[in-house]
Amino acid sequence: MKILVPCKRVPDPDQKLRLNAETVGIDPAALTYILNPFDAIAVEEALRIRETAHPDAEVIAVSIAPAEGEADLRTALAMGADRALLIEHNDPTDPWNVARLLAAVIEHEQPTLVLMGKQAVDDDANQTGQFLAAQLGWPQATFASQIEFIDDGIRVHRETDLGIEVIRTTLPAIVTADLRLNEPRYASLPSILRAKKKSIEQTTPAKLGVQLELRVRLIGMELINSQRHCEKVETASNLLAKLRETEVVG
Amino acid sequence: MEHDGTALRSGSGAALGFARALSEDITAFVLGVNLEAMADEAAKLAPALVADHPALSAPVADRWAHVIAKVARAQNAELIVATSTTWAKDIVSRAAGLLGGAMASDVIGHEMVDGELHLRRPMFAGAVNATIVLEGSPKIITVRPSAYDAPTAAATPFTIEAVATDAFDFGKLPNATQFESLDRKTGARPDVTEARIVVSGGRAFKNSEDFEQHVGGLADALGAATGSSRALVDAGITPNSLQVGQTGKIVAPELYLALGISGAVQHLAGMKNSRVIAAINQDSDAPIFEFADYGLVGDVYEEVPRLIAELNSGQ
Structure with missing residues (x-):
């Protein structure tokens, strides 16, 4: 069984962002990047499936990024992925085109399961897995907090606003990982060193036969700073008095 | 719809x-x-x-x-x-x-x-x-x-x-996926995404009992929903359904009370559009105060019972 894990390279969320001079993007200077945390959860889940239910599983990490994106694929390799594929691409893209590129890879690789993060922590779109499932005509199980293999497919616990929903679906399928699916492992130093020596397969959108057609055009960005001024109070009683002034508290 | x-x-x-x-x-x-x-x-x-x-x-x-x-x-x-x-x-x-x-x-x-x-x-x-x-x-x-x-x-x-x-x-119609069950959240309190007031607790609370007593107690005194930071969900102290933040629920109530929440970026993403934000935190430099309208520097284990007592006494 093959498990494909799309991996997005994202700016580390724990850093101060600056806009570029045109204010239509983030200033790339001095930015550090990481593997999208939800994708790391997806990699971890794929490895656990290989370690338990399906020892024959081959875990393939795929990233669409400039050449530097190899670093994030090496993170996936160091965690234990069997193969890594970089679709080298330097320009902006969007969930629709990411899904098209992934669909082209899937057509070639024929995985049984695609495991990916439910959202990337840079654009927070939460669309790519659903778009990919729609394009392929595959079933989807989004926001997974538990995956169990059953006779004719998988049973997935999903985190929804109304509570935990359980569905089952046939394979092949797209599953998107929520925060509580697992806690990703840290790669050991020897495995990091081994991952550095592994080769990363390379392709491009052109080689995959995909010409990007952007659906989302970015016009501008603004940094959001707090507009609030905090009035400090001395006691709980004073705080309550202030809250009553707002007429929210009776 | x-x-x-x-x-x-x-x-x-x-x-x-x-x-x-x-x-x-x-x-x-x-x-x-x-x-x-x-x-x-x-x-x-x-x-x-x-x-x-x-x-x-x-x-x-x-x-x-x-x-x-x-x-x-x-x-x-x-x-x-x-x-x-x-x-x-x-x-x-x-x-x-x-x-x-x-x-x-x-x-x-x-x-x-x-x-x-x-x-x-x-x-x-x-x-x-x-x-x-x-x-x-x-x-x-x-x-x-x-x-x-x-x-x-x-x-x-x-x-x-x-x-x-x-x-x-x-x-x-497509038939590959079958619904099996939905474990509906039950509880007397309103849903965190729909409530006028949300009382939310963070790392300062050490276990589920303390969270329920203080955050739950204050929420009940105010007729509010309870929310939680990711840290408490990760620690197993609060259920997933309470998590407010980038990867949890996005809320914008009339009043958001942040108790013992430091104010990580991913938490702020879930609540900073609330109309009024008040925070209690022991650390006067906690980032949550930059996003609050009212701040009280103090220990939630001392200050929250005072709020509950004053609300319940009808003063």
């Missing part, structure tokens, strides 16, 4: 509010089974179109997205709008994938500029607001419920129309 099987979800009218701001020609589409009550509710806000069939008994993405996409095409819809929830993220995003992928999630503002629809949406956990234009048609948009008001209910209801069932073979 999202519903829970008995009524429309309270935020679902926001999508109609957004649509109404752009067009007079809007339709409220409800799908599921036994929809009479929901159709009546929807028809108070806009002309309603209903797909009512046992094959739609549970909101399974492949089926429901198929129906939404098909109806959108049949109606020549230029815009498909839903309120941003896990339901919409799952199902409406898939429908967008069937309709060409021109989609914007979590829209909080819009503007027509030279005939182009500019959409504002947060990115990077809300550190940035981006303005984007969608290329292609139809455009699929989810809006934050706090950003748009539902249209006011009409005195005379609008029409209710059933989808032309000959357009569908309900027996031949």
Whole structure:
């Protein structure tokens, strides 16, 4: 069984962002990047499936990024992925085109399961897995907090606003990982060193036969700073008095 | 329009509010089974179109997205709008994938500029607001419920129309996914995404009992919902359903009380649009104070019981 894990390279969320001079993007200077945390959860889940239910599983990490994106694929390799594929691409893209590129890879690789993060922590779109499932005509199980293999497919616990929903679906399928699916492992130093020596397969959108057609055009960005001024109070009683002034508290 | 099987979800009218701001020609589409009550509710806000069939008994993405996409095409819809929830993220995003992928999630503002629809949406956990234009048609948009008001209910209801069932073979909808169960959150307190007041607790609370006593106790004294930072969910102290933040619930109540929450970026993303924010934290430098209107530096284990006592004494 093959498990494909799309991996997005994202700016580390724990850093101060600056806009570029045109204010239509983030200033790339001095930015550090990481593997999208939800994708790391997806990699971890794929490895656990290989370690338990399906020892024959081959875990393939795929990233669409400039050449530097190899670093994030090496993170996936160091965690234990069997193969890594970089679709080298330097320009902006969007969930629709990411899904098209992934669909082209899937057509070639024929995985049984695609495991990916439910959202990337840079654009927070939460669309790519659903778009990919729609394009392929595959079933989807989004926001997974538990995956169990059953006779004719998988049973997935999903985190929804109304509570935990359980569905089952046939394979092949797209599953998107929520925060509580697992806690990703840290790669050991020897495995990091081994991952550095592994080769990363390379392709491009052109080689995959995909010409990007952007659906989302970015016009501008603004940094959001707090507009609030905090009035400090001395006691709980004073705080309550202030809250009553707002007429929210009776 | 999202519903829970008995009524429309309270935020679902926001999508109609957004649509109404752009067009007079809007339709409220409800799908599921036994929809009479929901159709009546929807028809108070806009002309309603209903797909009512046992094959739609549970909101399974492949089926429901198929129906939404098909109806959108049949109606020549230029815009498909839903309120941003896990339901919409799952199902409406898939429908967008069937309709060409021109989609914007979590829209909080819009503007027509030279005939182009500019959409504002947060990115990077809300550190940035981006303005984007969608290329292609139809455009699929989810809006934050706090950003748009539902249209006011009409005195005379609008029409209710059933989808032309000959357009569908309900027996031949996608069938790969089966719904098994939904473990509904139960509890006396209001839902965190729908409450006027949210009392939220963070790392300062050491176990579930303390959280319930202080955060739960204050919430009950205020008739509020409880929320939680990610740290407490990760520690197993609070359930997932309470998590407020970039990866949890996005809330914007009238009052957000942050108790022992430091104010990590991903938490702020989930609550910083609340109307009034008050914080209690032992650390006077905690980032939460930069996003609060009122701050009390102190130990939540001492200050919260004082608040509860004063509220319950009716002073």
